[in-house]
Amino acid sequence: MLVIKSKKSELMLYIYSYFIEFDRDTQKQVKPKQLRLLLNPRTNQIHLGNGRDDLLTQLERQAQRDGLTYIEELVFENGAVYKGYLKDQQRHGPGIQVWPDGAKYEGEWRFNKANGKGKFWHADGDIYEGEWEDDKANGYGVYVHVNGAKYEGHWKNDLQDGYGVESWSDGSKYEGGYKEGMKHGKGTYVWNDGSTYSGEWYENKINGRGIYEWPDGRRYEGEWKDNNMHGRGLYTWKDGRRYEGEYLNDRKHGFGTYTWQDGRQYIGQWQNGKQHGEGSYRQANGQERKGVWEDGKRIMWHDE
Numbered sequence: 001m002l003v004i005k006s007k008k009s010e011l012m013l014y015i016y017s018y019f020i021e022f023d024r025d026t027q028k029q030v031k032p033k034q035l036r037l038l039l040n041p042r043t044n045q046i047h048l049g050n051g052r053d054d055l056l057t058q059l060e061r062q063a064q065r066d067g068l069t070y071i072e073e074l075v076f077e078n079g080a081v082y083k084g085y086l087k088d089q090q091r092h093g094p095g096i097q098v099w100p101d102g103a104k105y106e107g108e109w110r111f112n113k114a115n116g117k118g119k120f121w122h123a124d125g126d127i128y129e130g131e132w133e134d135d136k137a138n139g140y141g142v143y144v145h146v147n148g149a150k151y152e153g154h155w156k157n158d159l160q161d162g163y164g165v166e167s168w169s170d171g172s173k174y175e176g177g178y179k180e181g182m183k184h185g186k187g188t189y190v191w192n193d194g195s196t197y198s199g200e201w202y203e204n205k206i207n208g209r210g211i212y213e214w215p216d217g218r219r220y221e222g223e224w225k226d227n228n229m230h231g232r233g234l235y236t237w238k239d240g241r242r243y244e245g246e247y248l249n250d251r252k253h254g255f256g257t258y259t260w261q262d263g264r265q266y267i268g269q270w271q272n273g274k275q276h277g278e279g280s281y282r283q284a285n286g287q288e289r290k291g292v293w294e295d296g297k298r299i300m301w302h303d304e
Helices: 055-065
Strands: 011-015 032-040 067-074 081-087 090-098 104-110 111-121 126-131 135-142 150-156 161-167 173-179 182-192 198-204 206-214 218-227 230-236 244-249 251-259 263-271 274-282 287-295 297-301
Touching: 126 287, 274 297
Parallel strands: none
Antiparallel strands: 011 032, 067 081, 081 090, 090 104, 104 111, 111 126, 126 135, 135 150, 150 161, 161 173, 173 182, 182 198, 198 206, 206 218, 218 230, 230 244, 244 251, 251 263, 263 274, 274 287, 287 297
């Protein structure tokens, strides 16, 4: 039985946005909105630099050219402190905001929201660096989890969406498509034991057509449903054995042909992974007998 050792439990990281809707008249805090950030080709990458001398310096020069107002310190009722540029009493241009728990955003603001390029340090140690739109990860960005998990790729409204690469501290890695925070479309998953799957995904599960290869040389190519071999496929062993036929929920089921390494074959019906029903036993020299099998055992020959 095939066991899909997926990292599904580590995919969704629930975090809180610290961004505050800033009322320019009262400067009162509005409760932060909850964000759902999930954990590439490597094209169109954003080079944010290593610190203030790069990104912020460039942004500050532009802000000065645009005539924005610089403020050394703007303190919110919740204790958060903003330092940077304003336009019409709203955070606009390059700026840094630090929250009492140590969370920090450094980058571009537009009309009081994180927009453009920026880096966010969460209080728990997670870091997101990349593109923002309306306080959400949108575009290309890199999310690094404190446990070593990492996602590099495209985002839409705080969810992985498009092409991305996800990796884990144990060496496992996924590269391919995402939709609304889930693996979706075509992608390749490599497990830390050397197992690989390359093919189609649907809503975070192996679905459609694909190839799974084990470190010991076994290989399955065919149809999948919900992480199980399901439909028609070809399963081969390193020693030369092979099965070609139908599967149901990860087991041989329906019509299929099993071939031994010496050329002998069973051609017929299967149920729950075993020969069951009408079938033929063919020797390597071509001689063939038909019979009935039950639960993996032949119970009769038709010519007897």
